[in-house]
Amino acid sequence: DTIEGLPVKEIAYMKNRDNESFNLVTSIVVPEGVTSFGGFRGDALVYVSLPSTLKEGPTFGRWGMACKNLVRIDIPENAPLEEIPEEFAYRTSLAQFTFPSAVKTIGGSAFSSTKLTSVELPDGLENIGLNGIVDSNECFADCKELTTVKLPKGLKSVSRRSFRDCSNLTEVIVPEGMGKVEFGFLDFARTNLNLKSQEALKAIGYTGEF
Numbered sequence: 001d002t003i004e005g006l007p008v009k010e011i012a013y014m015k016n017r018d019n020e021s022f023n024l025v026t027s028i029v030v031p032e033g034v035t036s037f038g039g040f041r042g043d044a045l046v047y048v049s050l051p052s053t054l055k056e057g058p059t060f061g062r063w064g065m066a067c068k069n070l071v072r073i074d075i076p077e078n079a080p081l082e083e084i085p086e087e088f089a090y091r092t093s094l095a096q097f098t099f100p101s102a103v104k105t106i107g108g109s110a111f112s113s114t115k116l117t118s119v120e121l122p123d124g125l126e127n128i129g130l131n132g133i134v135d136s137n138e139c140f141a142d143c144k145e146l147t148t149v150k151l152p153k154g155l156k157s158v159s160r161r162s163f164r165d166c167s168n169l170t171e172v173i174v175p176e177g178m179g180k181v182e183f184g185f186l187d188f189a190r191t192n193l194n195l196k197s198q199e200a201l202k203a204i205g206y207t208g209e210f
Contacts, residue, residue: 013038013059015066030054041066052076056083061090061109069093071115077101084110095145099125108137108159116140118148125152129159137184141165153178160184166191174200181205 011034014022022042029049030037037050039058045067048060054075060067070092075081079100086107089097094114099122108129111119119140121128129139137159140146146166150173161184163169169191185208188201193210 007033009034010036011038013040013062015041015062039066043067043069045070046072048073050075050079052079054079054081056081057085059085059087059090061087061092066090067092071095073097075100083107086110089114106139108139109141111140111143112138113142115145116143117145118150119146120150121152121155123152124154126154126156127159128155128157129162137161138164144168147171149173151175151178155181157182158184158187160186161189162187163191164189168192170194170197172197172201174204178204183208185209 011030023044025042026044027047028040028045030051032051033053034051035053036056037054037058039060039062041062046069060070068091071094073089073094077098077100080102081100082102082104084103084106086109088107088110090109091113094116096116101122101124103122103125105127106129129137139159139162141161141163142165144167146169148171149169153175158181164186167190171194181204183206187206187208189209191210198210
């Protein structure tokens with residue numbers, strides 16, 4: 001899309017405090033060509049479609065009050081997005097999500113308190129919840145409906161409390177031949193992991209609570 005003949009490359013964060021009509025928006029389709037999207041805050045948002053050109057952003061869960069009814073975010077697998085930002089979907093109703101293959105880092109609280117039931121992390125992912133904000137590293141914490149997580153073979157670190165309080169999490173799939181990972185002590189605390197998953201996590205370096 002263009003404005004006065006110039007291509008739109010960046011869209012700033014939009015919130016309902018600036019414009020009350022944002023509370024009436026139920027879906028957003030970000031056009032191809034946009035490389036940066038700050039995100040959105042509005043009570044009625046249910047669906048978001050992101051472009052294959054996206055390199056930066058967005059967030060829909062800022063301050064934990066953003067888009068509580070958001071259930072679906074689509075982004076093409078080939079999008080060059082290397083980092084899922086902190087509070088990406090925090091406290092939304094997101095039920096499923098497919099990661100772009102370029103993602104290397106997932107920010108703190110990115111999917112915390114969502115309704116995800118399973119998570120398959122991309123092969124190129126290196127860091128979960130690593131964003132330097134110690135109190136905001138609970139990347140998938142408190143996802144009460146989450147039952148299964150598949151880790152990527154190249155994973156290097158998992159910040160503390162990343163899966164804590166996922167009370168229905170019963171299985172973590174660890175790839176064969178996976179190397180050691182730097183974990184936080186409470187990453188899988190108060191989960192319901194089966195014995196096989198617990199032993200597999202211990203084998204790659206987890207020494208914390210279950």
